[in-house]
Amino acid sequence: MLRLLGWKIKGRIPSEEEVPKVLLVVGPHTSFADFPIGVFTRNQQGRLVYYLGKASLFKPPFGFFLKWLGGYPVDRTGNLGLVDSIVEMFNSREKFSICITPEGTRKRVDKLKSGFYHIAKKANIPIQLVGMDFGTKTVFFSEVYHPADTFEEEQEKIRKFWGKLKAFHPEKGFQ
Numbered sequence: 001m002l003r004l005l006g007w008k009i010k011g012r013i014p015s016e017e018e019v020p021k022v023l024l025v026v027g028p029h030t031s032f033a034d035f036p037i038g039v040f041t042r043n044q045q046g047r048l049v050y051y052l053g054k055a056s057l058f059k060p061p062f063g064f065f066l067k068w069l070g071g072y073p074v075d076r077t078g079n080l081g082l083v084d085s086i087v088e089m090f091n092s093r094e095k096f097s098i099c100i101t102p103e104g105t106r107k108r109v110d111k112l113k114s115g116f117y118h119i120a121k122k123a124n125i126p127i128q129l130v131g132m133d134f135g136t137k138t139v140f141f142s143e144v145y146h147p148a149d150t151f152e153e154e155q156e157k158i159r160k161f162w163g164k165l166k167a168f169h170p171e172k173g174f175q
Contacts, residue, residue: 013045016095019153026130029101031168050098090123136165
């Protein structure tokens, strides 16, 4: 499907045998168009990668379908222990991967939400950056690595990785 749409992939998600647990940090997230490209990419890579989405998306008529695709609904109305819930998902499984869009919205943000960083640190799991470039129709994967010592360093690493990419709505991309 990606080839039919003119997309290509640079890099890859490691297999579960190579890296049993990984947190994929995906962006820039500016449009619902990111979702099908992400699902098609995941399917091409051959590894089940779950994802988080706002709870309101998981209501009928699409809720069942989104869960079937590997989605976990997130209630964003308050601090409900989401980081610890995801850490527990990682700790209770031998193999697990999930992707997160740390912008937390499709609107423009200047600072990422730090939940992904705390998940990786608390669960002691590696991160892999994923970037979608709508200008070149390319999905880029970084090497897998352990998170930086501070969230600020991690945010800068992501800024550099995504900085060269053209979001679906460039004016909304993480700056």
